[in-house]
């Protein structure tokens with residue numbers, strides 16, 4: 031297992047380098063640079079040139095790249111042109127919000143998706159399976175942002191069961207019970223919206239794994255031992271079918287973080303996704319660059335996490 | 351005299367294809383004594399596994415007719431909960447492919463322990479583990495205390511087959527069904543596994559149904575042989591009579607193409623074609639006649655039945671006596687044919 035994890039970590043390094051290069055090139059291609067928006071237009075070009083020299087903006091690209099990477103590694107993503115504050119400070123609260131939204135979405139995806147997949151796979155020729163499978167087709171065909179709009183309109187505006195924006199009601203003491211409950215209340219509807227669409231992959235995957243595992247030879251062996259059906263499902267079929275799902279966990283997180291972009295926007299939920307869209311619209315390039323880098327990082331780390339989980343749960347990898 | 355352990359009467363196992371049921375096992379009657387080894391031979395698709403699975407109640411969507419009397423009790427169509435008390439316990443099975451027959455995510459010890467847990471409720475976890483180690487040792491695995499904690503992929507095919515045998519004998523079954531237990535293994539390993547099986551059988555005093563393609567295995571292991579073709583038994587006899595005095599053209603063609611142990615490649619020179627698929631099986635008259643077109647149509651029996659041609663030697667149809675079988679000389683042909 032350790033050998034596998036180390037090897038997997040080594041593969042991550044070039045991925046990170048490529049990501050940073052791509053983002054760096056992207057950043058250099060965007061109009062403006064670190065000085066844009068910070069300077070008084072009345073300053074003389076000589077002074078600007080002096081500043082550029084001081085900030086290293088006239089250096090060859092690889093030196094600039096080196097500087098940039100060093101900065102990023104220390105959490106320095108430059109200044110937000112719109113908010114006039116360091117991008118890092120701007121992102122922190124947003125990241126926390128997005129983290130909670132993703133967490134609750136993952137929770138619902140597994141809390142609902144795994145039972146649905148299991149039921150559908152176990153009774154794969156029954157009506158209940160047709161219903162669940164029908165739902166997954168619908169879910170695949172429905173774009174998340176439309177679904178989120180509908181749930182917002184119905185449960186937020188029409189029924190008024192859920193707040194329609196923000197991440198917490200105003201005027202509450204942070205850390206108090208009311209504050210936490212309000213946070214959860216704000217998370218519930220967007221989280222469920224993401225989960226109800228996001229779970230279809232998990233359901234279909236789990237279903238097909240179960241249907242597949244059911245006809246494996248070792249299931250016949252288990253029957254031949256005299257194991258009752260319930261035990262065969264619990265000990266042999268589910269365990270072997272859930273494994274690939276566990277391995278998907280990391281990818282799921284990546285998908286959620288990037289997938290939350292529209293949902294946050296629709297629910298005016300102050301997370302990274304909403305920030306991303308706002309920043310693009312306002313041409314706040316330093317923020318866009320930082321977010322692209324973070325999303326990319328999430329994807330790479332998600333894949334890494336998946337593989338590490340797999341190596342822990344699958345003895346065929348664990349042993350090596 | 352030995353006691354009858356198993357008596358199969360008119361077993362017919364049919365699978366549903368589309369709207370119709372088609373019999374893969376068609377009116378098979380067999381019996382097995384205690385401590386006896388009955389081999390079932392026949393080409394691929396002749397219904398050997400379907401028969402074994404019927405005995406174990408492992409078909410989930412098949413229609414099973416007839417009787418399977420195990421120690422006098424009919425276990426055909428027994429409810430699963432009752433069958434679960436028998437299989438793995440009084441009747442157990444060894445499978446063909448050791449590479450797929452074990453759960454890849456479960457330690458060997460747990461897989462053996464499971465069959466103990468299911469049938470020996472009073473055993474503690476520690477006792478199950480100790481007994482699993484003992485069983486692994488019994489089936490000839492080196493370092494059993496290590497193997498017990500290993501996963502299937504860490505063992506070779508031959509070792510895994512030993513594990514499967516350990517599972518099968520854990521509860522000292524009275525009937526052991528082995529469905530091509532050596533087909534997937536290397537030749538050298540095959541011999542070891544057969545030796546082991548013979549040893550265990552003598553130890554446990556259990557009856558064995560041994561399904562195989564391999565007539566070499568039959569000669570070595572079996573007391574009696576049933577030859578199956580297209581879901582029917584075409585000949586059944588003691589192993590000596592069958593080898594010395596085969597009667598049914600199908601048996602003869604199987605035997606005449608066995609210079610060594612492996613007849614699989616050679617048999618097509620004799621019999622033409624393969625066993626027809628379930629749906630296309632001829633259901634009237636003799637099912638074999640299409641594959642021996644050198645015999646004129648009029649020679650065949652209308653509805654061939656099993657005839658006892660000598661003691662304990664049954665052959666489906668007796669018209670074989672009246673024609674020349676191309677693989678043999680005339681003299682051999684007439685040798686030893688006894689009228690019943």
Ligand SMILES: Nc1ncnc2c1ncn2[C@@H]1O[C@H](COP(=O)(O)OP(=O)(O)OP(=O)(O)O)[C@@H](O)[C@H]1O
Pocket residue numbers: 365366374392393394395396397398399400401626627628
């Ligand atoms: N579950 C099933 N549903 C439909 N048809 C089946 C099923 N199981 C077996 N059959 C058919 O029954 C016939 C006999 O199959 P069986 O597996 O018993 O043959 P076999 O003699 O064991 O052959 P092999 O040597 O290949 O194992 C074949 O035509 C096969 O396609």
Ligand code: SF4
Pocket residue numbers: 598599636637638639642649650651652654666667668669670
């Ligand atoms: S009817 Fe008799 S002779 Fe004809 S093929 Fe069948 S067994 Fe042979």
Ligand SMILES: [Mg+2]
Pocket residue numbers: 398399400529
């Ligand atoms: Mg078979």
